[in-house]
Amino acid sequence: KIWKDETDIDDTHILYFGKKDNFWEMGETGPCGPCSEIHIDLGVEHCSKKNQKNHQCQVNGNCGRFIELWNLVFIQFYRDEKGELHKLKDRFVDTGAGFERIVSLLQNRDSNNYLATKFQAKSQKFVSHLADNYTSDLFLPIIEQISEMSNKDYSFNNGVSHRVISDHIRALAFSIADGVMPSNEGRGYVIRRILRRADWYGRLIGLTNPFLYKLVDTLIQIMGDQYYELKEMKKHIELVIKSEEERFNITLDRGLRKFQDLTVGLHSGDIISGKNVFALYDTYGFPVDLTRIMADRQGLEIDEQGFQKEMALQRERCRKSAKFQICSDDFLAGKDIEWTVYFPCEKTEFVGYEQVKADTYIAKYSIDNQDNVRIVLCQTPFYAESGGQVSDTGKIYNQECSIEIQDVQKQGDLYIHFGKLKKGEINSEKMIAEIDESRRKNIARNHTATHLLHSALRKVLGEHVHQKGSLVKPDGFRFDFTHFQQMSKQEIALTEEIVNQKIRENLPISVHIEELDKARKDGAIALFNEKYADKVRVVTIKDFSNELCGGTHLNATGEIGIFLILSEESVAFNVRRIEAITGEQAYKIVQNIREILQEFQYRMRTPQDKLIEKIDKLLLANKRMHQQLERMKLNSATNTLDKLFNQARVINGVKIISGEVKVSSNNELRKIADALRNKLDSGIGLLGAKINDKVSLICLVTDDLVDKYNAGKLVREVAKIVQGSGGGKASLAMAGGKDISKLSTALEHIHSCIKYK
Ligand SMILES: [Zn+2]
Numbered sequence: 001k002i003w004k005d006e007t008d009i010d011d012t013h014i015l016y017f018g019k020k021d022n023f024w025e026m027g028e029t030g031p032c033g034p035c036s037e038i039h040i041d042l043g044v045e046h047c048s049k050k051n052q053k054n055h056q057c058q059v060n061g062n063c064g065r066f067i068e069l070w071n072l073v074f075i076q077f078y079r080d081e082k083g084e085l086h087k088l089k090d091r092f093v094d095t096g097a098g099f100e101r102i103v104s105l106l107q108n109r110d111s112n113n114y115l116a117t118k119f120q121a122k123s124q125k126f127v128s129h130l131a132d133n134y135t136s137d138l139f140l141p142i143i144e145q146i147s148e149m150s151n152k153d154y155s156f157n158n159g160v161s162h163r164v165i166s167d168h169i170r171a172l173a174f175s176i177a178d179g180v181m182p183s184n185e186g187r188g189y190v191i192r193r194i195l196r197r198a199d200w201y202g203r204l205i206g207l208t209n210p211f212l213y214k215l216v217d218t219l220i221q222i223m224g225d226q227y228y229e230l231k232e233m234k235k236h237i238e239l240v241i242k243s244e245e246e247r248f249n250i251t252l253d254r255g256l257r258k259f260q261d262l263t264v265g266l267h268s269g270d271i272i273s274g275k276n277v278f279a280l281y282d283t284y285g286f287p288v289d290l291t292r293i294m295a296d297r298q299g300l301e302i303d304e305q306g307f308q309k310e311m312a313l314q315r316e317r318c319r320k321s322a323k324f325q326i327c328s329d330d331f332l333a334g335k336d337i338e339w340t341v342y343f344p345c346e347k348t349e350f351v352g353y354e355q356v357k358a359d360t361y362i363a364k365y366s367i368d369n370q371d372n373v374r375i376v377l378c379q380t381p382f383y384a385e386s387g388g389q390v391s392d393t394g395k396i397y398n399q400e401c402s403i404e405i406q407d408v409q410k411q412g413d414l415y416i417h418f419g420k421l422k423k424g425e426i427n428s429e430k431m432i433a434e435i436d437e438s439r440r441k442n443i444a445r446n447h448t449a450t451h452l453l454h455s456a457l458r459k460v461l462g463e464h465v466h467q468k469g470s471l472v473k474p475d476g477f478r479f480d481f482t483h484f485q486q487m488s489k490q491e492i493a494l495t496e497e498i499v500n501q502k503i504r505e506n507l508p509i510s511v512h513i514e515e516l517d518k519a520r521k522d523g524a525i526a527l528f529n530e531k532y533a534d535k536v537r538v539v540t541i542k543d544f545s546n547e548l549c550g551g552t553h554l555n556a557t558g559e560i561g562i563f564l565i566l567s568e569e570s571v572a573f574n575v576r577r578i579e580a581i582t583g584e585q586a587y588k589i590v591q592n593i594r595e596i597l598q599e600f601q602y603r604m605r606t607p608q609d610k611l612i613e614k615i616d617k618l619l620l621a622n623k624r625m626h627q628q629l630e631r632m633k634l635n636s637a638t639n640t641l642d643k644l645f646n647q648a649r650v651i652n653g654v655k656i657i658s659g660e661v662k663v664s665s666n667n668e669l670r671k672i673a674d675a676l677r678n679k680l681d682s683g684i685g686l687l688g689a690k691i692n693d694k695v696s697l698i699c700l701v702t703d704d705l706v707d708k709y710n711a712g713k714l715v716r717e718v719a720k721i722v723q724g725s726g727g728g729k730a731s732l733a734m735a736g737g738k739d740i741s742k743l744s745t746a747l748e749h750i751h752s753c754i755k756y757k
């Protein structure tokens, strides 16, 4: 009615359709309502059912001529589980028109030769696909590039691969620019699957090497002006896609081989067992959707139920192994040991942020016959291992006894101190707990340094860097973080420099407790996958770092002293690890390096700035000497050969050269044999050498004689004399032997071998 009354649209173009076509629902339940659609008539040449008899083109007639361009849904009902409609309190119009479709239609109007001019040379190819959503300059440059890379036109297999890839590369680039990283869960898993699907469709048109990342540049040329983040993140997007592709290719190749193995002997209609599908998935990382596609292409089916069953079993196994952990917690809590209880307190109060020493009471303790003690205190300055920071050590004592504490673990709200009774007996509950303060300070140096490093990495590498884990000890720390490739030398140097600069600035460190939501809003960095209470502890390094953290820290960054990165390496896919040291440890290393350098200068008699040059010179000189030595060896070998030639004998018309040579390896022996063959027009040669108290023999027969004499047989015959054996080809063979005293006899024996053959 509105169309008729309010617009000047030709009445014959306004059509009524019933519930089937003009009622829109999201799903079985949910908001819904009648809709009004705008269709466009592309002209009779777009009818895809021309060949069908009695076909009449019409709106909603499912041929290619009329296509929907725009939908207006008048959302006013809610359908409940019983299928009943309820009027919604708020009613609205939901309008949707596909951007790609509109662009495609505009650019494909008959009067508009836009595409034809822009893609002149190749425009012919697209004619048959005019007016699909991909036929616009939003996609064509990408489709073109895919065609070029694969040598397969857009017409190949109806362009399915081209379309899937050009669609998916957009989803990938935008998601990654938004900070999503491929992973095994949540949205990371979604883009991983999208990437794998695109790569798979690439395989179908012969693209076996990583190729998706090469499309990013083209995509950015199309959309980069409107979506500036794409331009900014270009390098990042390309690298993430490329490394994921490389990884997937390995998985794919391995999985494909395994798939072939598993399906040998299966015929169309056969079913791949759930066990095998699971093996592909679990052991070879081959995604189930791909197994399904592969199976489908060979007319095979997969046992979905069997697969789900295997998955359930797998989950069960995981659950069981998780239970094992709980068992060890029981052990930790000492559930099976006898406790002596003084104060039945339910919570150990941690006072270690402010104090290194505290007057306290024993809540309970246990001791075995080797004086191993577990002791729970009401208050403690001991930090229990958590958040990657190791526990404090120290002692718990009073006038009657002293316990040395090596480890502290949290069990619920209780802190269990593990140690050894060193003196006296535990007779009263009042105790002094005191931690090793200098060790604590070193731990704090390293912990504060992890926070500096974290922020520095985000500055140098980008905001995608997130902490994945850490281990903070008194003598150094390691820090795991998300990043998709090895850090360059420059990146490492820059990161180290930034941290040291922040140390020199001696930034104050403050700690406060606040609401989790507020902390997040203030931009405090939280650990991935970590659960936090409502109130959180925020550690702030002035103007540089803001992290949720329960660890013990310094008062100012200057106390760290020096920060040195020792190594950077991969620990898992897209996870890098930095190992670093601070304070005294770092200083000692610098001292050590300086000493080595000084010693080096002294021995080389060269000032420090000339050392490299000097080493290069020495290496070169060494190489020259080596070459010279080789030449001399060869010369002396040639001399030996000349001598042997002079002593050559002729038996049965065959020239025989036999004798001992001086070499230090079988390799050299072979080289001399080669030289001998070059000199010898026709004949048989036998060379022997003593190498490491063993005999080596090599026998050669020139090509014209191999029909009559076999080097392998000859060398075996001769080797018997030196208690050895060997073999080889008819023209060249080697043997080894134990008895070096018989070498000359063996070399002589060749003559009788030929004579009596
Ligand atoms: Zn039609």
Ligand SMILES: [Zn+2]
Binding pocket: 447, 450, 451, 547, 548, 549, 550, 551
């Ligand atoms: Zn921390």
